[in-house]
Amino acid sequence: MSHVALAAILLLLAALGYTMGRRRATALSGGQARRLHSLPSYHGLYVALWCALPAAAVLAVWLVAEPQIIAVLLMPSLPPGSAGLTDGAFQLLLGDIESFAAGRAPEAGTDPAVIAAARRLSELRQSGFILLALAAIALGAGGIGWSRSRIRPGLRARNAVERATIVIMIAASTVAILTTVGIVMSLLFESARFFAQVPFSDFLFGLQWSPQTALREDQVGSSGAFGAVPIFAGTFIITLIAMAVAVPIGLMAAVYMSEYAGKRARAIAKPALEMLAGIPTVVYGFIAAIMVGPALRDAGEWVGLDVASESALAAGLVMGVMIIPFVSSLSDDVMNAVPQTLRDGSYAIGATKSETIVRVVFPAALPGIIGAVLLAVSRAVGETMIVVMAAGLAANLTANPLQAVTTVTVQIVTLLVGDQEFDSPKTLAAFALGLVLFAVTLATNVIALRVVRRYREQYE
Amino acid sequence: MNQPIAFTLKPTSAPAVAVDSPPKMSARGVDVFYGEKQALFDVDIDIHRNRVTALIGPSGCGKSTFIRCLNRMNDVIADARVRGSITLDGQDIHDPGLDVVSLRARVGMVFQKPNPFPKSVYENVAYGPRIHGLAASRGELDDIVRASLERAGLWGEVAERLNEPGTSLSGGQQQRLCIARAIAVDPEVILMDEPCSALDPIATARIEELIDELRLNFAIVIVTHSMQQAARVSQHTAFFHLGKLVEQGPTEQIFTSPRDERTQGYVTGRFG
Incomplete structure (x- = not known):
């Protein structure tokens, strides 16, 4: 099971939530949509969003934080003495462990401690993912259950859905803005490194480019x-x-x-x-x-x-x-x-x-x-x-x-x-x-x- | 709403129209087509000097279409065709020997919405004299601009603002600027297509006064939706309905004793 499959399951869950929310709203209205504050489809969307958004948030946080968490958990099982290594050698060791964990066959003379660490890394990754999947699915299902129980004829589902949509749109525009900011920042910092070695005036006014x-x-x-x-x-x-x-x-x-x-x-x-x-x-x-x-x-x-x-x-x-x-x-x-x-x-x-x-x-x-x-x-x-x-x-x-x-x-x-x-x-x-x-x-x-x-x- | 609308005819300050003088412009059998659709049927009318001719009638009756025939502005519209004869001082305006440019210099026009150019007040008025080469020097041009603004009753308000953009004036001032722009090339006829429809009552009164003054020097044709306005400013009125010129005559007669029952219905406010 991969992250893609997990995302697909969550989507299915959200779709299910949509139908359930819609059904429930229709049932509550007794077939007369006018008695509801919002149309049944808004109740459906309301449930679907409560299912998908928290789960997606957990997923996103995990994708960002996973490497750090795994690294911390891996520390105790590293070969003895690795704490004293130089920075470069330590990176090399981690790279080795990584590639063994990804399935490289151990060669003769490989430190057994490295092999053990690699196995530990695989285990950590696997259990981490299972935990994540369980948490996400549980959150999604819980979201459906909770939001479905809140459906009443007077529930302002449309307003809630519209607010959520606005937040999603803000997030979308933030991506574009943050990208620009990020690019400008990286340009600025790398240029600052350049200007630390070459004077600014030489660059801007120098007549010789080589x-x-x-x-x-x-x-x-x-x-x-x-x-x-x-x-x-x-x-x-x-x-x-x-x-x-x-x-x-x-x-x-x-x-x-x-x-x-x-x-x-x-x-x-x-x-x-x-x-x-x-x-x-x-x-x-x-x-x-x-x-x-x-x-x-x-x-x-x-x-x-x-x-x-x-x-x-x-x-x-x-x-x-x-x-x-x-x-x-x-x-x-x-x-x-x-x-x-x-x-x-x-x-x-x-x-x-x-x-x-x-x-x-x-x-x-x-x-x-x-x-x-x-x-x-x-x-x-x-x-x-x-x-x-x-x-x-x-x-x-x-x-x-x-x-x-x-x-x-x-x-x-x-x-x-x-x-x-x-x-x-x-x-x-x-x-x-x-x-x-x-x-x-x-x-x-x-x-x-x-x-x-x-x-x-x-x-x- | 069935009694005739109240109106007063101001004592005429201008010389009375000499009835036997030849008309300035005269239209005979004018038909206009937009593509396949005929918009105007067989219109006959004479336009005289020192007289305001009002064209009235309900929306879509062809009065604006007709006024645009008089300076050939319908040429600008791709699929418009004009048939029949229109003469200016006896010369056919569709004569290939008559340049449309010189026709429009002699027959000026003011539009429904004030449309000053995005230039200064001065340049707006100087536009016509410049393209027709009417001024030999900057001094002469200054004189023309000043005289035109004075005749349009705008000089006092804009004398200190000649270099400001024309669009910065108020709506009524903009319309008078457009009138100044039209009279700067010293035309013989001025066409006004609902010149007050975008203006408030005070600005409208100002323009109406101006029209009455301009009558001393020009032949004026005005299209208007307001019957009171037609009654106030015109001496001759023509009533259009569904593309036909139904009835025309002295303004007083059209408003007090119209011969056609459609005219009667319109001027008493039964329809339109």
Whole structure:
């Protein structure tokens, strides 16, 4: 019997509780639901919740606390002398016990005390689980019995169920919030470790990025410079190129769709444009790396320019295409939300369609359009796959879009991919970069959402 | 509710309409279709200078549809079709040689809900003169804006607030701003589609006074739901019912001795 089976049993029990509660309420009402404060189904849910929630709570607590409890109980049966072991050796011993308990065959020369401890661990786990199962089922059944006995025609089952639902919804939103908090915390703490080894100002203002740290004293070429300016500059150039592509194309597409396109053209064009957003970014990545990059290099050769085959331009162009729908779709929505009465007012003075768009619709929609552009910026800054494949790894500090540059996201990927030690500045630098990235995208998102909200207030 | 509603005709301050002067606008045999549905049947009416023409009738009777024909605002609606002839100073407004832009510069419109642009008070009024190139310099534009606001009776209230957004004014002020915006391009006809329906009685009285003043310089057509308003501000009244122009004539006659029993029923409040 496993945890899954236990959960299934509890669910069945809750379903049973639902039917019982419902039956009882119906019986009490004498077939007239109006005599009840709440509908019979609410009484059913009331019983089911009383069955499932306490049991689920016990289950959750156990899942979190089990390792600690078992470890404490295991202590007495550990081989003698293990209390004096160093931390690392102690972890090793526990690992051994764990793997024997999981079924590894004992080898000749294994300490019998370890085998005994492993057996003890299995026993503890098993009895722990049986206890848990009994407790959970007993709680569930008890919950059914108790709540069923409370059913009266006047019981405010609906209010109780609605309150419980609210609590469940709060718990659900807490998960999202806690995840964000957790991620920010881990970024902060790991970055703090990084900044303990590399000064903050060196990181933020240094012009040299070469994150290879020396493993030995005499190693050559691994200076370990963590000046992130070239990376920020690369990110900035690529974002700029992407916005230079996406903003004009996206806005014109949006103006066409919201102001000029007929119903049918709009019904086809809008989903088609939005489909661009559904293409996996890795596909854009290889289009940039295999087609656009080399094509730009060849074109550059043809006019006598030296273009790197992995250039900021190639990555930026493709990324720009990718974020067109972010700009166009949102801008289209806000322009559509501009009231028709404003357009009528402009037409009635004798303005043409294009004058109306430029002088009335566009200014009225401007805050929303700015919001759309800022969301696209934060998307471009955080985009990873295209730049990993097409922008290159060299941390050049250059404003020339024809050269290879690198971005924050690319560096994070390369710093963490492969076998790495997780306490060297090299890997910790990834967290510091992540923190900067997070701060930038968070700031643009917050500004964008605020601007959009202010606009909404104006017209609803 | 069967006795005629009380109303008074104010002594006319404006010159009497010269009956033999040619009409400013004139509609003959106007039909309007929205898709397959016919909304207006064979409407004949003349619009004269220095006169307020009121279009009354129950909801959905076609009076708003008709007023929107006069400056071709129905062009904006995708599946609307207009048949028949409408002339402005004898020229057909559907003539391909007549640009709809210049038509709308000559026939201005004020809408049911005040719809100032999301710009400053000044820019709202300057909008029309700018797009039609009426002012050669900033000074001239300033003069036009000031004159328009004065004629709309709003200058005193907004002289110090020209740079505030038009949407920050009160509802009645916004509507007068829209009137100022319409007269800034110096039109010949002003169409008003229920201009007071979103306003309180005091703001309404203000607009009605203004309409009476504007009559000195413009031909005015007003759609209204309020029979008292039609009686108060208009000299000529046309009663629409189910897409047809049932009866028209001097306002006093329509309200005191209507010839058609549907008109009689409507103005005495039996239906509508």
